[in-house]
Amino acid sequence: MKIRNDSGPVKWVLIGISALFLFVMLILPLVYVVFTALRDGLDSYAKAVTDPYALKAIGLTVKVTVITVLVNSAFGLFAAWLLTRYSFRGKGVLAALTDLPLSISPIIAGLVFLLMFGRQSFLYPFLDANNIRIVFAQPGIVLATIFVTLPFISRELIPVLNAVGTEEEEAAALMGAKGFYIFTQITFPHIRWAFFYGVVLCAARAMGEFGAVSVLSGHLNGLTNTMPLYIELLYQGFDFTGAFAMSSILIVMAVLILILRNILEYRGKKELEI
Amino acid sequence: MNNSNNKKKSYVIPGFRLSFGIVTGFLGLFVVIPLCVLALYSLELSFDEFIANVTSPRVFASYRTSISTAFTASLVNAVMGLMIAWVLVRYRFPGKRLMDGMIELPFALPTAVAGIALTHLTVTEGWIGRIFAKFGVSVAYTRIGITIALIFIGIPFVVRSVQPVLEKLEPEFEEAAATLGASPAYTFFHVILPEIFPSLFAGFSMAFARCIGEYGSVVFIAGNTPYETEITPLIIMAKLQEFDYASATSIALVMLLLSFFILFVNAIVQIRAAKLT
Numbered sequence: 001m002k003i004r005n006d007s008g009p010v011k012w013v014l015i016g017i018s019a020l021f022l023f024v025m026l027i028l029p030l031v032y033v034v035f036t037a038l039r040d041g042l043d044s045y046a047k048a049v050t051d052p053y054a055l056k057a058i059g060l061t062v063k064v065t066v067i068t069v070l071v072n073s074a075f076g077l078f079a080a081w082l083l084t085r086y087s088f089r090g091k092g093v094l095a096a097l098t099d100l101p102l103s104i105s106p107i108i109a110g111l112v113f114l115l116m117f118g119r120q121s122f123l124y125p126f127l128d129a130n131n132i133r134i135v136f137a138q139p140g141i142v143l144a145t146i147f148v149t150l151p152f153i154s155r156e157l158i159p160v161l162n163a164v165g166t167e168e169e170e171a172a173a174l175m176g177a178k179g180f181y182i183f184t185q186i187t188f189p190h191i192r193w194a195f196f197y198g199v200v201l202c203a204a205r206a207m208g209e210f211g212a213v214s215v216l217s218g219h220l221n222g223l224t225n226t227m228p229l230y231i232e233l234l235y236q237g238f239d240f241t242g243a244f245a246m247s248s249i250l251i252v253m254a255v256l257i258l259i260l261r262n263i264l265e266y267r268g269k270k271e272l273e274i
Numbered sequence: 275m276n277n278s279n280n281k282k283k284s285y286v287i288p289g290f291r292l293s294f295g296i297v298t299g300f301l302g303l304f305v306v307i308p309l310c311v312l313a314l315y316s317l318e319l320s321f322d323e324f325i326a327n328v329t330s331p332r333v334f335a336s337y338r339t340s341i342s343t344a345f346t347a348s349l350v351n352a353v354m355g356l357m358i359a360w361v362l363v364r365y366r367f368p369g370k371r372l373m374d375g376m377i378e379l380p381f382a383l384p385t386a387v388a389g390i391a392l393t394h395l396t397v398t399e400g401w402i403g404r405i406f407a408k409f410g411v412s413v414a415y416t417r418i419g420i421t422i423a424l425i426f427i428g429i430p431f432v433v434r435s436v437q438p439v440l441e442k443l444e445p446e447f448e449e450a451a452a453t454l455g456a457s458p459a460y461t462f463f464h465v466i467l468p469e470i471f472p473s474l475f476a477g478f479s480m481a482f483a484r485c486i487g488e489y490g491s492v493v494f495i496a497g498n499t500p501y502e503t504e505i506t507p508l509i510i511m512a513k514l515q516e517f518d519y520a521s522a523t524s525i526a527l528v529m530l531l532l533s534f535f536i537l538f539v540n541a542i543v544q545i546r547a548a549k550l551t
Binding site: 010011014015017018019021022024025026027028029030032033036054072075078079081082085086090094097098100101103104105106107108111112113114115116118120121143146147150166169170173174178179182183201204205207208209210211215216221227228231232235240243244247250251253254255257258259261262 | 307425
């Protein structure tokens with residue numbers, strides 16, 4: 001990459017506008033949240049984030065995020081492997097279906113699971129008889145979150161797998177290596193940074209998903225309220241200190257995720273260059 | 275990699291059946307069946323009822339609000355995203371790595387948090403709202419507020435779609451244009467822009483599709499006044515809370531078709547661009 005050093009006024013005007021735009025749109029909201037959260041002092045901040053309902057919401061968010069990341073890691077690895085290592089009829093359709101959740105409104109994502117497992121569903125008599133609760137319970141939240149973050153990991157893996165090519169794996173296979181061995185010994189070392197990056201993105205979205213979860217949660221405080229839903233509840237009750245205090249936890253997570261993202265991207269790039 | 279004449283395909287790399295089975299099974303359970311259920315459920319209404327439902331004045335007004343704000347926000351992001359990508363690729367300046375690193379913040383930050391923060395900043399007493407209030411413009415609880423929330427959501431799409439293409443752009447064309455006496459502006463619009471247009475359009479349409487469906491960040495700042503600042507996802511949500519699943523589903527189906535239409539237009543633009551080169 002060649003950097004042209006035309007240091008005319010145009011350069012600094014463009015940099016200035018970009019920096020101002022990003023400062024107002026991205027930095028200012030973060031600063032504002034932290035400022036408001038701490039406005040009433042550290043004591044009320046600590047009280048807000050250690051409230052029993054707040055702790056329950058944090059616990060549920062962690063649980064949902066962990067399950068989602070595990071399920072989507074497995075799916076993402078298989079999907080990326082399938083879409084880059086074989087050619088078959090209908091591959092384009094599978095690729096499009098994998099990416100589809102990205103362009104579906106979270107509200108619709110919630111709605112489809114509501115229709116599938118809710119009271120009016122053909123499955124409902126069966127679910128009810130077996131005492132399985134999905135809608136307005138934690139399984140629904142998990143399902144919706146998995147749906148919304150479905151493509152996150154495969155999207156990071158596919159370009160890297162395409163760039164790496166299949167020669168090494170074919171050679172290993174011809175020499176008699178089994179699939180699992182090929183994957184762990186040859187493929188995974190190439191894609192691990194991209195994979196971790198996908199996991200980070202997936203976790204970030206899973207933690208913060210609001211619309212889809214909002215449809216399916218039923219908003220039972222302490223039971224089916226995730227952190228974003230709990231923040232909404234506090235906000236609507238005009239408890240701004242509480243809402244911003246909880247938000248500040250998510251902001252710290254977001255900043256950590258960004259730092260991690262940059263480290264992973266840097267390491268991944270370095271490895272591809274070698 | 276494999277012999278396409280063979281009817282029965284066999285691959286050198288093992289694991290095709292396993293991964294094919296897992297991926298199709300998973301997609302079937304999580305994507306295909308749920309969307310089919312959505313389509314089937316909307317059949318509970320007769321055709322006339324369906325049309326009446328999705329074209330009622332309040333719903334229609336919400337399409338207008340959703341589409342106009344999402345379109346404006348994506349347009350702003352197309353311009354700003356192109357500028358930011360340009361600055362990040364072409365210039366060297368202090369703080370560049372930081373600027374590059376923060377682009378994904380809207381992906382990392384929960385939308386509800388962004389929503390309440392932007393709302394508080396843009397109410398008339400807020401840090402930003404105060405400035406606008408001097409000119410008699412209120413931001414929060416108007417369409418301007420919705421647009422601002424959607425701009426926030428859409429920032430990474432255009433930057434990350436244009437940036438890699440701009441990086442790969444060979445300097446020869448620009449140098450040739452400059453040698454032939456073209457002004458920098460002429461070079462930009464006639465040499466560089468056509469090259470990066472497909473990626474710009476891809477970023478724009480991805481942002482547009484995302485913004486039309488966005489809920490979390492908008493619902494706080496919108497004010498949600500019927501006919502004015504009520505977005506379509508909010509109408510669906512309201513119908514669900516009234517347990518009017520049939521109406522909610524029919525409106526959702528219209529939104530889904532709109533997303534498919536955006537994806538389709540983008541696919542056509544990308545295919546045509548690929549053919550030209």
